[in-house]
Amino acid sequence: MPTFDTSLPMLLLWAVVGYGLGSIASGMIIARVMNLGDLRSIGSGNIGATNVLRTGNRKAAALTLVFDALKGVIAVLLARAVSGEDAAQVAAFFAFLGHCFPVWLGFKGGKGVATFLGVWLALAWPVGLACCATWLVSALITRISSLSALVAAASSTIWAFFLGYGQTALLGILLTLLVYWRHSANIARIKAGTEPKIGAK
Numbered sequence: 560m561p562t563f564d565t566s567l568p569m570l571l572l573w574a575v576v577g578y579g580l581g582s583i584a585s586g587m588i589i590a591r592v593m594n595l596g597d598l599r600s601i602g603s604g605n606i607g608a609t610n611v612l613r614t615g616n617r618k619a620a621a622l623t624l625v626f627d628a629l630k631g632v633i634a635v636l637l638a639r640a641v642s643g644e645d646a647a648q649v650a651a652f653f654a655f656l657g658h659c660f661p662v663w664l665g666f667k668g669g670k671g672v673a674t675f676l677g678v679w680l681a682l683a684w685p686v687g688l689a690c691c692a693t694w695l696v697s698a699l700i701t702r703i704s705s706l707s708a709l710v711a712a713a714s715s716t717i718w719a720f721f722l723g724y725g726q727t728a729l730l731g732i733l734l735t736l737l738v739y740w741r742h743s744a745n746i747a748r749i750k751a752g753t754e755p756k757i758g759a760k
Contacts, residue, residue: 563645570649573642577634577650581657581674584664585626586611593619599667607669609704612757624673630654631677639681648730651678655734659741670741672708675734679715683724690715702756705745712738 563570586606590598595614598606608627612620631654638650658674660666676694680687690711697707716731739746748754 565642565646569642570646573634573638573646573650574653576637577653578657580630580634581654581659582661582663582668583626583630583657584661584668585630586623586669587664589619589622589626590614595619605669606664607671608673609757613755627658627669627673628677628680630658631674631679632681635678635681644726647682648727651682652730652733654678655737659737670705670708670745671734671738672704672711675708675712675715675738678734682727682730683719683722685722686715686718686724686727689718689722693718698757703749703754704757705742705754706749708738709742709746 565573584606586608587598590596590611593616595601595611595616598610598614601610601614608620608624611623614620631651634650634654635647639647655671655674655678657668659668659671661668672694676687676691678687679690693714694707694711697710698704701707712735715735716728719725719727719731745754
């Protein structure tokens with residue numbers, strides 16, 4: 560946990576900025592521009608990259624992944640540059656919340672994996688890279704995106720301690736709990752053996 564030196568009004572401001580950036584529905588915007596339809600009526604109905612991939616358009620899925628990650632990156636880097644590490648962690652948390660619960664979509668957003676990875680890459684890039692590698696290895700083995708996300712999320716706090724970023728531990732735990740909550744339906748399908756594989760339409 561970082562030392563909180565930034566004033567409460569500034570921290571609240573960064574919470575708003577982080578939430579605003581996170582709540583930009585990248586997947587829906589890209590799907591609309593590329594005439595892929597309304598993501599909420601496709602596949603799982605989710606607005607993230609995995610569901611965009613179910614349209615069969617890999618370019619759109621890749622762009623969604625990048626832009627969803629960038630929301631977290633920009634929120635963290637802006638807050639850190641202006642106010643410091645405490646503000647960066649506040650912005651990171653609220654960028655994640657904004658993606659998962661965007662006010663523009665009735666608080667029904669994505670599951671936050673790309674934004675989660677973007678936040679870590681900006682906060683502590685070694686931890687972010689380790690989480691990305693963990694996701695990739697798990698995805699290659701299981702071919703299940705949601706399971707890979709759960710494994711990567713669970714590993715994040717462990718990586719943070721191992722790589723010398725213990726001050727991010729509380730944030731890591733909170734983000735991991737939210738990732739698991741957002742994936743509760745996926746967890747049920749994984750247990751039942753009915754969770755779709757990567758690339759399935």
